[in-house]
Amino acid sequence: MLYQTIDLCKEYGKPPLAVLNQVNLNIPKGSLFGLLGPNGAGKTTLLSILTGITPKTSGQVLVNGVELEACIEEVRATTGVVPQDLALYPMLTAQDNLNFFADVLGLKGAKRTQNIDYAVTTTALNHHLNKKAQDFSGGLKRRLNIAIGLLNQPAVLFLDEPTVGIDPQTRRFILESIKSLNREGVTIIYTSHYMDEVQNLCNRVAIIDRGTILIQDEINQLLRHQGKNELRIHFSAQNAEKLVRQLPAFPHLTVADSHTLTVETSNPFTVIQAISEKLSAPENEVEYIAYGQQSLEALFLSLTGSDTRDNDAR
Amino acid sequence: MPGKFIALVKKEFIVLAKDWHGLMVLFLMPAAFILIMSMAMENAFGEHKRLSISYTLLNQSNTPLPAALLEKLNTIPGFDRVPLPNDSTRERVSRGIIEGDYQLAIIIPNDFRQRLISTTQGAETALPPAAELLLAPTVKPYIQQIFTASLSAILIRQKIDWMLNERTAPNAAPIVPQSTLDQLGQLNLGATYIYSEADVAPSTPNAVQQNVPAWLVFAMFFVAIPLSTVFLIEKQQGTLLRLRVMNIEAPTILLGKLVPYFCVNQIQMVVMIAIGILIVPLLGGQNLSLPHSMLGLILISSACSIAAIGFALMVATMVRTTMQATTIGGVVNIIFGALGGIMVPKFIMPETMQTLTYISPMSWGLEGFLDLFLRQSGWEAVLPEVLYLSTFGLFCTTIAAYRFNKAY
Numbered sequence: 153m154l155y156q157t158i159d160l161c162k163e164y165g166k167p168p169l170a171v172l173n174q175v176n177l178n179i180p181k182g183s184l185f186g187l188l189g190p191n192g193a194g195k196t197t198l199l200s201i202l203t204g205i206t207p208k209t210s211g212q213v214l215v216n217g218v219e220l221e222a223c224i225e226e227v228r229a230t231t232g233v234v235p236q237d238l239a240l241y242p243m244l245t246a247q248d249n250l251n252f253f254a255d256v257l258g259l260k261g262a263k264r265t266q267n268i269d270y271a272v273t274t275t276a277l278n279h280h281l282n283k284k285a286q287d288f289s290g291g292l293k294r295r296l297n298i299a300i301g302l303l304n305q306p307a308v309l310f311l312d313e314p315t316v317g318i319d320p321q322t323r324r325f326i327l328e329s330i331k332s333l334n335r336e337g338v339t340i341i342y343t344s345h346y347m348d349e350v351q352n353l354c355n356r357v358a359i360i361d362r363g364t365i366l367i368q369d370e371i372n373q374l375l376r377h378q379g380k381n382e383l384r385i386h387f388s389a390q391n392a393e394k395l396v397r398q399l400p401a402f403p404h405l406t407v408a409d410s411h412t413l414t415v416e417t418s419n420p421f422t423v424i425q426a427i428s429e430k431l432s433a434p435e436n437e438v439e440y441i442a443y444g445q446q447s448l449e450a451l452f453l454s455l456t457g458s459d460t461r462d463n464d465a466r
Numbered sequence: 467m468p469g470k471f472i473a474l475v476k477k478e479f480i481v482l483a484k485d486w487h488g489l490m491v492l493f494l495m496p497a498a499f500i501l502i503m504s505m506a507m508e509n510a511f512g513e514h515k516r517l518s519i520s521y522t523l524l525n526q527s528n529t530p531l532p533a534a535l536l537e538k539l540n541t542i543p544g545f546d547r548v549p550l551p552n553d554s555t556r557e558r559v560s561r562g563i564i565e566g567d568y569q570l571a572i573i574i575p576n577d578f579r580q581r582l583i584s585t586t587q588g589a590e591t592a593l594p595p596a597a598e599l600l601l602a603p604t605v606k607p608y609i610q611q612i613f614t615a616s617l618s619a620i621l622i623r624q625k626i627d628w629m630l631n632e633r634t635a636p637n638a639a640p641i642v643p644q645s646t647l648d649q650l651g652q653l654n655l656g657a658t659y660i661y662s663e664a665d666v667a668p669s670t671p672n673a674v675q676q677n678v679p680a681w682l683v684f685a686m687f688f689v690a691i692p693l694s695t696v697f698l699i700e701k702q703q704g705t706l707l708r709l710r711v712m713n714i715e716a717p718t719i720l721l722g723k724l725v726p727y728f729c730v731n732q733i734q735m736v737v738m739i740a741i742g743i744l745i746v747p748l749l750g751g752q753n754l755s756l757p758h759s760m761l762g763l764i765l766i767s768s769a770c771s772i773a774a775i776g777f778a779l780m781v782a783t784m785v786r787t788t789m790q791a792t793t794i795g796g797v798v799n800i801i802f803g804a805l806g807g808i809m810v811p812k813f814i815m816p817e818t819m820q821t822l823t824y825i826s827p828m829s830w831g832l833e834g835f836l837d838l839f840l841r842q843s844g845w846e847a848v849l850p851e852v853l854y855l856s857t858f859g860l861f862c863t864t865i866a867a868y869r870f871n872k873a874y
Contacts, residue, residue, distance in 0.1 A: 228713050
């Protein structure tokens, strides 16, 4: 196991407020690990502890079986961190940013050139190096943010919501790059609020809420064992809310989004039969009906509840 | 670690250079203040050395005034006579004073000669006034006294001439020769300014010598705003966090900020002094005398910079938003400036306020620069100010380091 936490606790303030409570997490080497949780669940605190930024209150953090505190310098040297914020200098060009962080990392000579090339190539920034970061689009800024995290050719890469606020093309490019890095052997620890993204990208996932790990496993295993079968009805118009008020009361009927209704059921034909009259109304144009294993998002909501979280207990 | 430190310093220089608008403000603001204030305060500072007061003379007597008297009146040092039209009256002269055409007026009465030579057996005050003086309310008492003294001397000369010489026979030699009369009222008194260093050539204070150091000190402390703002932006953007993950220690980051802004402060000093020497005289002001001690200048400038940057770092680590940094940095600087004798020169403040100036670090910096620029003191004279400023700077930096380390 690359990263392992044992009964990890973190408390802030006086009186102490527990942000992480008996967290036991296992991140295997070479995995593409998704860390999910609602706002204030403790994700950022957990990442901060794993990267050695924040000290823990109690418990253990082991890296390759060694206490993190004992090998923090080595861990930092082989770890890349891509924070959610765009941690770069907008006034500087992309090249100046990369040069500066390479210098800070102590890279010199051929190694420096090689690592900068690697970061630039991986994020396809070749044609944008001489532009100031402040003149970049949101997507380019994200790519530069990732490039800086890759400068030390890390064995472990922490990515904190790296696809926030970008267009689908850039998002797709970034996700492909992450997959490619993982294929090269880089262990990725990834947080995101985009469940479909995590479901498609990660091979292992942990869901954290209120400072506690609710579940962790390989994603396929999780969905197979924890996920239930559901019927998804997708409308071309935003009719889901309106229609649900007209339908007979079904258990586990939920509005997934304004276009989509989901019904947790093991017998989809009965459900379709019961609502077919309403569905055939001309204003309810059905785009598709699907049946199968519950999505990661549904599993996430079923574990963490659907209430909004206002407190971000970083 | 030196490599990482050099990288931080280099980056800061690049960021400063790219933000040349912000950088220019650090130079243009004090330069503008130096030029404006040096011009505006030229008279206030130069008053004791170059008096220039205008006056006029209204002769209401029925006989022309003697040429010698007029000549003497025309040469009262520091007072310039404004001629009057022939049909002038006392009322018109009064209006001229109100309208600012001149500040003083001598009214010679129609029986001037009788009044001047008249004598009484009684008290001196019983003598009729030989002439009347009209004054604008803005004329300071000491100006009036200087003018009255000069006028009295001239009138006494005329009085003696009329009383003694005109009683002699027409072709007889005068009792008091003309050359003796001309010397009446002329009494030379030597005047020397005393400076702390006897071997230094005297140099009298002027507006530029007050304003260059004053606005230089203000500008040095003004870096608190850009420095603390940049620091907070980096904190909010997560770049400081990223640096930490890359094994950069908090003191290295603070030092990486201190060095480039220290250089900015030193360039400010060179530019502001150059403005005082080269630009202000071109605009009609007096030029700046370079200090006798360059070592003293380097010491006080460095100490001032350490104090200013330490203060800026402390502000940066105590506030939460860039808005707070700008507001608090700006307001505290203005208070420091007002208290420290930057905006209002310390020597014209009441005694209590002069004592209060000592709570402002800008006052310590200004005093140090004034020791060098005005009093032409040696480097030893600035050591107390260097000590105060350095202590203040290190104190602020320590607080900044403690807070930053805690939050970093």
